[in-house]
Amino acid sequence: MLLLHNLHPDDIETRVLRGIEKARPYLKSHGGDVDLAGVRDGIVHLRLHGTCGSCPGSSITLKNAVEDALFEVAPDIVEIVSENAAASEQSGPQLVTIK
Template sequence: MAAAPQSDTQPEVVGTISPPQRGEFRLQTERVEKLAARLESAGDPEIRATALDLVQSVVELHGAALQRLVDSLRQTQAGEQALNEALENDLVSSMLLLHNLHPDDIETRVLRGIEKARPYLKSHGGDVDLAGVRDGIVHIRLHGTCGSCPSSSITLKSAVEDALFEVAPDIVEVVSENAATTEQSGPQLVTIK
C-alpha cells in the first residue's frame, strides 16, 4: 500500500486496515443482507413492502426483548456481572451493538482491544497508542518492530486489527500512522496574528 503524502500538519499515514469478513455475526449479517436484497428486487411492490415491514418488525421485537433483558440484568450485582461476562461473547456483543444496547462506547471498546493486543506486541518489540476515534475510524500509532520478523510492521498491524475488530465490530476503518514520523516532527507551532 502506498503511503499518503506527508503534510506539515498531519502524520504520515502508513496504511489502512479494513475489517476482515469473519465471525458468526458477520456471516449471519451477510446472509440477511442477501435475503433483503432478494426481497427488494421482488416484482410485486406490495409483497416487497409487506416482507420488509415484517423484517423490520421482527428486528424491533428482538431489540425490545433484549432491552428488557439488559435492564433486568442491571438490577442486581450478579446480573451486572452476568451481563459483563456475556459481553465477552462476540455474537452477544454484536447483537447488543446492532440494537444500540451495548453499554460501552466505541472508544472504550477500542482501548480494551489495544490492551488485549499489547502483550503480544511487546513480546515482538512493539507497542501501540490510540491516536483517536472519529466517525468509526480508529487512528493508531505503532511503535517499534521485531527485528527478527521479516514482516514485522504487518505482523503488528494484524495483531492490533484482530484485537480491535473482535471488541468493536462496528469500526469502519483502522488507520495506522507512522509513530516515528509523528515523534520526529514534534509539536506543530501555529503563528497567531
C-alpha cells in the same frame, strides 16, 4: 444484538482500548507498542511505537495482531488507520489504511 440497536454498554473508544490491551503483549514481545490516537465516526487511528513503528512489516503486525483484537471487541469499527510514529517524526504524518 446490542450493536444493531446502538445499545452497547461501552462506547467504541472503551472497547478499542480493551482490544489494544489484548494485543499489547504480542507487540511488546516484538519490541513495539501501540497507542490509540483517536476514534471518529467509527474510524480508529492508532500510533505504533518502538520497533513496530519503524519496521517495514509494521502494517502486517498491525493487521495480524491489532486488527483481530480490535474487531473482536468492536465489530462496528469502520476502518483502522495507523499513524507510523517513527516516520511521522521524520517527514510528517504517514498513514497506512488497513481494511
